[in-house]
Amino acid sequence: MSSAVLSIRNLSVALPSGGDRAHAVHNVSLEIAAGQTLCVVGESGSGKSVMATTVMGLLDKALRPDAGQVLLKGESLLDAAPARLRQLRGQAMGMVFQEPMTALNPVMSCGDQVDELLATHTDWPAAQRRAEILRVFERVKLPDPERMLRSFPHQLSGGQRQRIVIAMAVILKPALLICDEPTTALDVTTQKEILRLIADLQREQGSAVLFITHDMGVVAEIADQVLVMNQGQAVESGPRDEVLRRPREAYTRQLLGAVPGMTPPAPRPEPTSAALLSGQGVGKTYIARDWLGRARSTQALRDAAVVVRAGETVGIVGESGSGKSTFARCLIRLIDPTEGQVHWGVDEVATLPENRLRPLRDRVQVVFQDPNRSLNPRRTVGQSMVEGAMNFGASRAEAEALAAELMQQVRLPVEALQRYPSQFSGGQRQRLAIARALACKPQVLVADEAVSALDVSVQAQILKLLREAQDRLGLGLLFITHDLRVAAQLCDRVIVMHQGRIVEQGPTAALYARPQQDYTRRLFDAAPAALPPMEPLTA
């Protein structure tokens, strides 16, 4: 095992006192040999990113490693002087971050940024550096490398930006490549390409890859070895197939079990009731005017249609920029559609002014993606909870009684009504947001990426909660998501959107089994690999 490129031995990283635990990382060991990929997988707060930044020497000042060793080809990184670490970063270890837009400097051209790295670490003349940058840009499959040299980060797509970051990470052929959730901010089709690129580069350069992710599908795709972390501790580690097929620890089994599969469950009987929410020919065009008053229009959404009936779940899936959120917002009249009709029950509301819309708003409620921002931080949960019911004429006492009842339904203590949103976790806040929406007694609930910001295990709980609410209240659910696996599990019908249009739609089982359109097929192909079936635990 002395051939390991990176070895971490009994590493502990202390958190500042007063936190919920003493160590961000506690007594974790791992080794990665050249040409191997080790996936560190865990939910948020498991300490996986802290470990990656410890290796890079980029640890937040408030945290400090207090035990163990980090060895890069035998050299201790924890004792290395800052100057030596600077030298090693880029040369011996490269890092790919989650959000390429913030990893790149927005005021420097991409070429200059890579050139800066080369100028720091090599004594090559300018012409050679330029040639090398072009070669690497070509290698990471950036279109038109010459143009990329001069481009600024905001002029590129998310995938292209991540390719630039990867180019910077690998240009000096580092022995160790650290990838911290490199595809989490990207669309699935882009994710697929980036994962393949990282794997190819690794094979070529024979580097060791430390890959941090929360997504078991990604693990199944690229890992050689897997380390599962929870609460700063290593739960289980081993070869990929061993861990995915025969997990020994309960936590690993729970984590794997929470990952939704791509195979839809047996279809439910089709509802026959009248439509509660529907849109026909809905379109949204944004018009921007320049200083001369010349209009430039952008069609964010065109000719979209949907029908949601009582008790059914309709999914809208698509990548970022596909217009799915715009469509949802038009349907709930948070933005005004520029064309088409929207019906809430029998009432046509597409062009209704806000004061006439307000009395109808209890019919359609919404839950947003970001649980941290969907509750007013300056108001107690209770105050937020009674607002809707009181807007629709309930007295304070009635609204409070309803809030208390809803708290039970979302399995939170009634005392929590007195607290502020910041005192709750992300999953709990999402429960509160659902309870707040239900307090209006809506007929349709629109969930706009409502589980996308949550860990898989929390995600599973929220999905269960939504389904329970639907069964109990006969709610129509409109579920907007980029996650095909979640849509497969939850939705009766799925609408696929791309570039502002509906590409394809149909009953979930049929659509997933036989996608008709090229785009749909590409989208489904790009979804992370299915997990191998877990074998039952043998004692």
Added chain:
Amino acid sequence: MKSVVRKLAAHSAIRFGASVLGLLIALAVLAPWLGTVDPSAMDSAHINTLAGTQGTFTLLDGTSLAHSFWMGTDNFGRDIYSRVLYGTRVSLVVGLLTAIVALLIGGLLGMLAGYFRTMDAVLMRVMDGLMAIPAILLAIALVAAMGAKLWTVIVAIAIPEIPRVTRLVRSLVLTLREEPFVEAAKALATPTPVILLRHILPNAMAPLIVQGTFIAASAVLTEAILSFLGLGLPADIPTWGNIMAEGRVQFSQYPGNVLFPALFLVPTVLAINLLGDGLRDVLDPKFAKRSA
């Protein structure tokens, strides 16, 4: 709430600023009981008395009081110590009320401009126009037009500050109106005025309070400048600017007439600014020091 108070108390700039301000407020409120005489009373027996002299002060009605002239008297025989302490009242009232007036009007206009697209263009162009006029000139013109009274001075100093507050509030509202909790409130059929007051305003309070302290500091200064130029409150009202303006002509012989009010003016502005800086550190997350 408790933790905010504790954080505020732990900040050294806030502690210093608040204690100096507290002391000044105490001096202003307790002025009649701190060995002062009527600040407008003249005693012809004590013209240009040197600082630190002991003696008796004869009021206009003839009563004589034993008095310590801590800061001497001016060339009308008025006690500078008394005038400076009573001047503190004017300065603090002007600072506080200017900040309140500017925040109220600017806050209201900013919320309207930020939330209602139709008002935005018109309101903001008016504000741009106001901002193009130098603040002190605008204040002078307003006082000249409205006459020199306490409330006109306050309004005159507040008006040039309004565009800055409007811009700040407008930008905050533009960000906050896109927040999911505001959209959720809209979906819950909350009426627009309630959304503005209940969901947007409380989340914009921290930067507003910070801006308010800076307005207060600059108002204290501007009031002194206006008085010094003879354009502020009438000369019979003791303000720091008036005292300095009257002392200016004999500055070389009796520098105390200018220096003593200045010794109050400088720490007042400094204390308010320090308080503002500290509040910004604690309340405004954009400037918050990292505390992991």
